[in-house]
Amino acid sequence: MARTPLDLDDLVEHWTLLKDEQGLVSGKRGATRLGFAVLLKFYTQYGPFPRGWFELPGGAVEFVARQVQVPASELDAYEWSGRTVEYHRAQIRGHLGFRECRVTDADKLTAWLAVLSGEVVDG
Template identity: 90%
Template sequence: MARTPLDLDDLVEHWTLLKDEHGLVSGKRGATRLGFAMLLKFYTQYGRFPRGRFELPGEAVEFVARQVQVPAAELDVYEWSGRTVEYHRAQIRGHLGFRESSVADADKLTGWLAEYVACKERRPEQVRVELLARCRTESIEPPTPGRCDRIVGAALRVAEEMLTARISARITVQSTERIIALVAGADQTDDAVPGEASAGEGEMIKYATAIRTRTASTEAILRRFTTPPTPPTRPCWRSAAHRRPPSWPATCGCATFSGRSRRA
């Protein structure tokens, strides 16, 4: 997918070095000077560092190079791994007030996502968007892509377990015991005598088998047994003799039998 070229407004808004940023750049020379400036402006815009030269738009490189008075071609010799770039990253984090993500941060982010995001949003890509936004709000440098995937996956699992626990708490002890018994005895249902179980028990056996074989999610099955049934609607036609002729209006309200309707 082709990238949209940056216009002058984008360059001025996101890639202009501010006065305090010029102070950080001033002590560096050549490729180091330009590379540091590009890392700094990229981080202020996206809340993370670029993974390499390929993530930096050519228009932005030219724009920043003119500000630091270094040829844009110098960026090709900037080293993206090693002690220099790690030192640059530490400088930029300290200047912007960010920190690297720790194990404690990952656990905290997982809990926040499970409680406020994954309980309603089940698409991993959308949960990931919220994770990155939360990192920026908390001034945390986003984890690596693989670690982000693990945090999102853990948050989705925790949210599912929390939802299942809330639904399970609404089931009576007797119902819980009955479901457990059905799950444990589901393997024996193939040898059962046809018609021996009631219609309700047969339905519960099917759902219990689905839980055991993991062909349906637990929370969906628990909702099936805890959602109040929809009250039946009152039939408008009280006998076969009152079926409407094809010429009558296709309504299902008792107004159809009002005196006004009959006079019409």
């Protein structure tokens, strides 16, 4: 994803923390607070989670940082891999009513697609 700058309308529409989202962020501090907030807003807009700061659109980090009252430079200290980010992703998915895809989900999807295409699937 390119780091294209966003205009103010895009920032306000897609990167403003809503009341319930502010509650999720409130218990976190510093880089963790900012990292969680940008993960949340990126996921709600694009679907997947960002793999790192380099995928975040221009201006988004500064816009979110002002809302959570953490300097944008703190994002440099956020760990993009490991237990913390995995926990953050699980919290975000849970808040939004999603869960990670399981093997059984993939099997069901494969069978469904096979039915749509007219193929016969054993199992």
